[in-house]
Amino acid sequence: MSGYGVPGGPVVHDPMTLPVDDNVNKYTFCVELKGSEWFLQKGKMIAYYGSMEFNGIGHGRLDRLVRTSFHSPLHASDWVVAQGSGKMLLADRAFDVNSYDLDDGNLTIRSGNLLAFQPSLALKQSIVPGFLTLIGTGKFVAASNGPVVFMEPPIRVDPQALVGWADCPSPCHHYDHGYMTGVMGGLRAMTGLGGASGEEHQFEFVGAGTVLLQSTEILMAEQATGAVPQQAGVPGAGGVPGQHGQQTGAPRLPGQLGDLQRRFGL
Amino acid sequence: MAFREVNSKMVEATVVPGQRLFSQRGAMLAYKGEVSFTPNVQGGQGGVMSMIGRRLANEATPLMTVEGSGTVFFGHGGHHVQVITLTGDTLYVEADRLLAFDGTLQQGTMFLGSQGGVMGMVRGQVTGQGLFTTTLKGHGAVAVMAHGGVFEVPITPQRPVHVDPQAYVAHHGDVRNKLSTALGWRDMVGRGSGEAFQLELSGSGSVYVQASEEKL
Numbered sequence: 001m002s003g004y005g006v007p008g009g010p011v012v013h014d015p016m017t018l019p020v021d022d023n024v025n026k027y028t029f030c031v032e033l034k035g036s037e038w039f040l041q042k043g044k045m046i047a048y049y050g051s052m053e054f055n056g057i058g059h060g061r062l063d064r065l066v067r068t069s070f071h072s073p074l075h076a077s078d079w080v081v082a083q084g085s086g087k088m089l090l091a092d093r094a095f096d097v098n099s100y101d102l103d104d105g106n107l108t109i110r111s112g113n114l115l116a117f118q119p120s121l122a123l124k125q126s127i128v129p130g131f132l133t134l135i136g137t138g139k140f141v142a143a144s145n146g147p148v149v150f151m152e153p154p155i156r157v158d159p160q161a162l163v164g165w166a167d168c169p170s171p172c173h174h175y176d177h178g179y180m181t182g183v184m185g186g187l188r189a190m191t192g193l194g195g196a197s198g199e200e201h202q203f204e205f206v207g208a209g210t211v212l213l214q215s216t217e218i219l220m221a222e223q224a225t226g227a228v229p230q231q232a233g234v235p236g237a238g239g240v241p242g243q244h245g246q247q248t249g250a251p252r253l254p255g256q257l258g259d260l261q262r263r264f265g266l
Numbered sequence: 267m268a269f270r271e272v273n274s275k276m277v278e279a280t281v282v283p284g285q286r287l288f289s290q291r292g293a294m295l296a297y298k299g300e301v302s303f304t305p306n307v308q309g310g311q312g313g314v315m316s317m318i319g320r321r322l323a324n325e326a327t328p329l330m331t332v333e334g335s336g337t338v339f340f341g342h343g344g345h346h347v348q349v350i351t352l353t354g355d356t357l358y359v360e361a362d363r364l365l366a367f368d369g370t371l372q373q374g375t376m377f378l379g380s381q382g383g384v385m386g387m388v389r390g391q392v393t394g395q396g397l398f399t400t401t402l403k404g405h406g407a408v409a410v411m412a413h414g415g416v417f418e419v420p421i422t423p424q425r426p427v428h429v430d431p432q433a434y435v436a437h438h439g440d441v442r443n444k445l446s447t448a449l450g451w452r453d454m455v456g457r458g459s460g461e462a463f464q465l466e467l468s469g470s471g472s473v474y475v476q477a478s479e480e481k482l
Contacts, residue, residue, distance in 0.1 A: 145344055146273065146274075146275040146276065146341065146344060147273045147274075147275070147276075149272055149273065149276060149339075151296060151298075154298065155296055155297070155298050156296060156297055156298075157295070157296040158294055158295050158296060161295040161296060161341070176302065176303065199291075199292065199294045199303040199330065200303075202296075202297075211296075213295060213296055213339070215272070215273055215274075215275035215276040215295070215341045215344075216275055216276075216295075216341050216342065216343060216344040216345075217292070217293075217295065217341070217342065217343070218343065218344050
């Protein structure tokens with residue numbers, strides 16, 4: 001590292017000393033492009049050296065690339081392709097950033113946490129709404145609030161602390177209302193006295209695999225994962241109310257905020 | 267049953283049958299094994315009188331009881347977590363900074379006016395503690411939250427420690443604290459240094475200071 005003068009002063013990077021496909025610090029990741037491409041979420045590039053082009057997906061020349069490694073057509077507008085050669089820095093609002101290598105594997109991640117990925121990976125919508133699945137071999141970059149901790153199943157995870165999972169079958173919901181049984185519990189449930197522990201609902205993972213957890217319960221803003229085909233049997237394909245009759249959750253009343261409200265748990 | 271720091275914002279606690287743990291509601295991140303989380307009406311230990319005391323003192327933070335057998339991971343709000351192990355002495359901390367603590371610790375509420383009278387009450391206002399603070403006494407571990415990293419400053423009888431009231435997190439040991447003011451004519455004319463109030467801790471023990479002046 002070429003520091004100017006004082007030892008212990010700030011590290012000054014130039015294009016030569018920037019790491020190749022590695023973290024610069026906890027919050028910044030550097031990607032090297034050599035005539036290759038990377039997919040990144042809009043607005044996550046903070047600086048770059050060299051000559052690069054950032055094209056929104058849907059740009060004519062990239063059609064083939066998008067076809068092979070991008071499988072959620074309707075959320076394509078949130079992603080751009082970086083092309084060219086040079087070094088590019090990625091960051092997201094001072095969240096911790098880390099890269100992950102997949103070797104012929106699969107990993108499902110919360111849509112808001114994924115920052116960028118190599119086109120050798122295929123990005124698909126997960127069946128679980130709000131999550132994206134990466135399949136194949138390559139590197140991707142994801143952000144989290146606080147360092148990511150890897151856990152082995154069986155484990156039950158607070159929904160807000162879950163970042164993603166690899167190789168596990170899909171999670172299921174676990175409800176824990178033990179304290180609401182019995183006479184006192186019934187009273188508690190009826191009157192609301194005593195409050196709730198806030199931990200009645202978890203995601204449960206079983207089987208072999210890895211679960212990724214962030215260290216806090218602060219969620220990153222969710223990114224749209226795109227609409228799914230409006231077909232019977234497709235989860236999350238609520239679409240236009242009334243069209244298919246079956247809508248997730250409670251029926252929407254006038255004055256409710258819809259998606260926003262669900263996101264903030266109102 | 268100590269807490270193990272997984273990283274700066276997350277702690278791991280082992281729960282065994284027969285021993286319980288208190289934690290702030292909603293602070294569980296994940297768990298393994300069979301663990302139950304029960305909201306605690308009393309907001310901690312003791313009977314109904316303790317509960318009323320805490321309510322009046324505004325030190326009633328929503329707590330839950332953690333019981334069962336397994337491993338539980340705690341973290342909350344992106345705050346840094348500091349594990350403090352108590353060996354018989356008393357920890358003074360604000361109730362809303364408590365992330366989790368052993369059920370073996372004795373929880374109490376202290377009136378700040380009892381330490382230094384009116385000046386104690388003024389001190390409470392300046393540090394944001396209010397008129398009351400929570401005490402934990404006994405043998406066990408406490409996970410305390412702070413904004414920014416936490417460091418421990420030892421207090422020895424010869425060396426009192428001065429802390430910015432806003433950066434003060436907790437202290438334990440045989441410590442007397444008083445608010446020292448360095449108010450001068452400059453503060454009166456609006457040219458103060460912004461450091462007119464300091465918390466002076468003397469005696470023997472430790473004070474925990476956060477690397478930020480932001481309150482939780």
